[in-house]
Amino acid sequence: MEYLGTIPLGVVVLYMVYLAYLRVTGRxxxxxxxxxxxxxxxxxKKIEKNHSIHRPIGILEVGELRGKHLKTRELGLPGSFxxxxxxxxxxxxNERVKASLAKIDASSTCSHHIGSTISPGITxxxxxxxxQDSAELMRVRYLLPDDQAxxxxxxxxxxxxxxxxxxxxxxxxxxxxxxxxLVEDADGGQRKDVQLMPWESSxxxxxxxxxxxxxxxxxxxxxxxxxxxxxAKLAGSRRAVGGWFRLLDVGTTDFVPGDSTDxxxxxxxxxxxxxxxxxxxxxxxxxxxxxxxxxxxxxxxGDSSSDIESSKVICEELVRTASLAQGNGVGxxxxxxxxxxxxxxLGGTLQNQISFVVDMIEKARNAFNFSNPRITVVxxxxxxxxxxxxxxxxxxxxxxxxxxxxFGATYYDKYMSPRKKKREVSxxxxxxxxxxxxxxxxxxxxxxxPTDEDLRRTYFWEARxxxxxxxxxxxxxxxxxxxxxxxxxxxxxxxxxxEKKADVNDTQLSSARSSWSWKxxxxxxxxxxxxxxxxxxxxxTGESPLGQIFFAGHSGLAGLSPLDxxxxxxxxxxxxxxxxxxxxxxxxxxxxxxxxIELKDSLENAVLFASTDAKAD
Numbered sequence: 001m002e003y004l005g006t007i008p009l010g011v012v013v014l015y016m017v018y019l020a021y022l023r024v025t026g027r028x029x030x031x032x033x034x035x036x037x038x039x040x041x042x043x044x045k046k047i048e049k050n051h052s053i054h055r056p057i058g059i060l061e062v063g064e065l066r067g068k069h070l071k072t073r074e075l076g077l078p079g080s081f082x083x084x085x086x087x088x089x090x091x092x093x094n095e096r097v098k099a100s101l102a103k104i105d106a107s108s109t110c111s112h113h114i115g116s117t118i119s120p121g122i123t124x125x126x127x128x129x130x131x132q133d134s135a136e137l138m139r140v141r142y143l144l145p146d147d148q149a150x151x152x153x154x155x156x157x158x159x160x161x162x163x164x165x166x167x168x169x170x171x172x173x174x175x176x177x178x179x180x181x182l183v184e185d186a187d188g189g190q191r192k193d194v195q196l197m198p199w200e201s202s203x204x205x206x207x208x209x210x211x212x213x214x215x216x217x218x219x220x221x222x223x224x225x226x227x228x229x230x231x232a233k234l235a236g237s238r239r240a241v242g243g244w245f246r247l248l249d250v251g252t253t254d255f256v257p258g259d260s261t262d263x264x265x266x267x268x269x270x271x272x273x274x275x276x277x278x279x280x281x282x283x284x285x286x287x288x289x290x291x292x293x294x295x296x297x298x299x300x301x302g303d304s305s306s307d308i309e310s311s312k313v314i315c316e317e318l319v320r321t322a323s324l325a326q327g328n329g330v331g332x333x334x335x336x337x338x339x340x341x342x343x344x345x346l347g348g349t350l351q352n353q354i355s356f357v358v359d360m361i362e363k364a365r366n367a368f369n370f371s372n373p374r375i376t377v378v379x380x381x382x383x384x385x386x387x388x389x390x391x392x393x394x395x396x397x398x399x400x401x402x403x404x405x406x407f408g409a410t411y412y413d414k415y416m417s418p419r420k421k422k423r424e425v426s427x428x429x430x431x432x433x434x435x436x437x438x439x440x441x442x443x444x445x446x447x448x449x450p451t452d453e454d455l456r457r458t459y460f461w462e463a464r465x466x467x468x469x470x471x472x473x474x475x476x477x478x479x480x481x482x483x484x485x486x487x488x489x490x491x492x493x494x495x496x497x498x499e500k501k502a503d504v505n506d507t508q509l510s511s512a513r514s515s516w517s518w519k520x521x522x523x524x525x526x527x528x529x530x531x532x533x534x535x536x537x538x539x540x541t542g543e544s545p546l547g548q549i550f551f552a553g554h555s556g557l558a559g560l561s562p563l564d565x566x567x568x569x570x571x572x573x574x575x576x577x578x579x580x581x582x583x584x585x586x587x588x589x590x591x592x593x594x595x596x597i598e599l600k601d602s603l604e605n606a607v608l609f610a611s612t613d614a615k616a617d
Contacts, residue, residue: 006395009387016368016380023370032459036467040474053194054308055170055315058235059298060087062206063164065117066127068244068258069287070224072212078124079212081224083291084116085165089172091205091228092253101203104194105173107318110325111207112136114167119213129163136321137167139542143313145487145526168314169231171299172197172204199235199299206231206295210247223250227291230255234297242294258290309486316478317542363449372449475540483524491606492524493599494536498591516567518593521546525606528552528613530579549588555581556611557604558589575600579607 022028065083072079088111090098101108114137117128133141174197206229211222225247233255234241244258370376390398450458483489496518522539523532531548533539549555558578560568568576572593577600580589594600 006387006390009383009390012368013380013383013387016370016376016383019369020376020380023373028370029455029459029462032456033463033466035456036463037470040467040470053173053196055173055196055311056300057307057311057314058169058171058199058300060167060169060206060231060234061164061296061298062114062167062208062293064242064294065163065208065291066125067210067289067291068125069289070124070126070210070212070247071289073224078122080119080122081126081210081212082117082119083128084209084211085114085167086207086209087112087114087167087169087204088207089169089202089204091203091207092230092232093203097203100175101173104175107170107315107322108172110322112318112321114165117163131163131165136317138544140168140314140317141542142544143317143482143542144310168310169204170311170315170318171199172202174201199297200232202231202235204231205229205253208291208293209250210289210291225289226250226252227293228252228255229293229295231297234295235299240294240296242292244290244292247289247291259288309482313482313486359451362451363446366449366451366455367446371455375445375449475536479536479540487524487526489524489526490609491603492522493603494520494522494595495532495599495603496593496595497521497532498593521592523592525603525610528610530581530607530610547584547588547590549579549581549583549590551581551607551611551613553582554587555579557607564591577603577607581611 019028062085067081067083070079070081071077089105089108090101093101098108113134115131115133118130118132120126120128173194175194207226208229209226210224212224213222226249227245227247229241246256246258248254248256366372367375367379456463483492498516499519500516501514520535521532522534522536523530525531528551529548530551531545533543533545556579558580560573560576560578564576564578565573574597575594576591577594578589578591580587582588594603
């Protein structure tokens with residue numbers, strides 16, 4: 001018990017030595033860098049949880065949109081109206097069910113925008129025939145190959161005289177397990193925490209909003225009303241739903257048919273009076289805004305291996321859209337600025353005080369973990385000396401001498417120190433005191449210790465690089481699976497394509513190499529087509545391909561012309577490959593540079609097989 005004071009100091013010194021070892025070996029920053037990696041792994045696990053089960057695909061079809069009695073709210077006049085179509089997976093769910101579904105299906109946390117019509121002009125009875133797909137629907141179409149069943153269905157040519165919108169939806173999930181068969185996962189096992197919900201019990205709905213265009217439409221609410229078509233009704237009836245339906249308030253769950261019939265025209269409004277009996281007053285009939293639509297739902301579209309992979313691709317895109325929607329902040333319009341200012345004024349001081357206390361605690365902790373090596377080394381040496389003293393001298397004696405030293409200092413200051421004479425402070429002394437007012441050395445040393453936020457910012461870019469490398473691993477695995485199972489590509493890889501520079505026009509085009517350059521591309525051979533994108537990332541995110549060549553008729557490999565041989569270097573000629581076929585603007589030839597001879601040979605074999613097979617057809 002005489003040397004009890006050495007135990008806590010010894011533990012602290014040994015722990016600081018261990019932290020010094022972590023700092024020297026470079027493992028100190030792992031705590032901050034691994035956060036980015038762990039967050040990415042956690043997000044990928046959530047997505048894979050949705051991917052691990054096969055969710056059958058259903059096809060929503062909406063068409064023949066037109067309106068009647070549509071007028072602006074302020075003036076009651078005809079306007080420039082357009083309609084937006086979206087799919088809300090939880091429109092008919094209560095808050096408890098929404099929270100439960102959000103845990104098992106990340107794509108159910110937002111409404112998915114399908115697209116919007118183009119306004120036909122100023123009218124109260126618009127007929128919408130032109131439609132603009134949303135970014136999400138376009139990515140889904142580009143992610144699915146055209147020769148796959150679902151891809152062909154989504155890429156069908158639409159008659160310009162009528163409107164027909166096609167959108168894929170996934171069968172909803174549930175975790176109650178009441179009367180619903182278990183779901184097989186990708187490994188052939190069964191998930192007992194998640195099951196498929198019958199289409200007839202779905203909480204989803206097609207939401208068609210009618211909006212009017214104006215100058216301030218992007219700042220203020222310009223929704224005239226909306227029509228909600230329950231997915232459960234479409235799935236339960238097994239037939240198309242069509243007719244006139246009333247525009248109701250935003251957020252409604254009612255599905256109210258209109259007063260008109262399919263054959264009703266504007267001429268019916270001319271006799272819009274009602275006579276109860278002779279002598280009674282003539283009452284005008286109120287023309288409520290209505291829209292005509294046809295909606296159809298086809299459940300369980302396809303069940304092949306490619307359709308199963310399509311389900312995974314669609315699920316990933318829906319989850320991506322939901323994640324982006326959650327990341328968007330709330331705009332200023334529609335919020336109470338006075339309330340925000342009041343909260344900021346009342347809570348600002350308290351927040352600053354709490355932040356200051358937390359920063360001080362973090363600085364005190366980081367003083368021991370070599371966040372600032374110079375300060376921590378001084379503390380380690382000081383604690384080591386103090387531990388040595390306590391190890392040689394009993395603790396009670398050290399405490400006794402410490403108390404006597406404090407008593408002696410107080411006694412000397414009160415009774416033995418000469419009293420200081422008061423004197424007038426000169427301006428020069430004030431300047432000297434002002435120059436020395438920089439704080440004491442210990443305070444400045446403590447304030448120089450970084451907090452956890454300072455360290456996070458220091459290692460931010462390194463953490464981003466680690467996260468990007470981890471994200472690239474997941475992207476490569478997904479791309480490989482998609483290319484093999486969904487696209488069924490004979491060949492895929494990264495190449496460089498010969499492209500003319502943008503600042504060179506046709507009149508100035510010459511054979512000089514300065515007129516063109518090599519550009520990176522990602523390409524694959526799917527069936528009888530050679531398709532290329534700007535990069536692998538563009539392929540992964542569903543961007544539009546830069547071009548494609550059909551191996552039909554006169555097509556295949558092309559040799560290098562004398563002009564090509566003159567422009568290329570000796571190192572490039574063995575790795576250059578040229579192919580030709582039917583492009584988007586007619587017959588087309590492209591020249592590419594492979595990164596290796598082996599990759600060139602495999603590409604040539606794939607082109608020969610595709611072009612020979614096409615000619616045989």
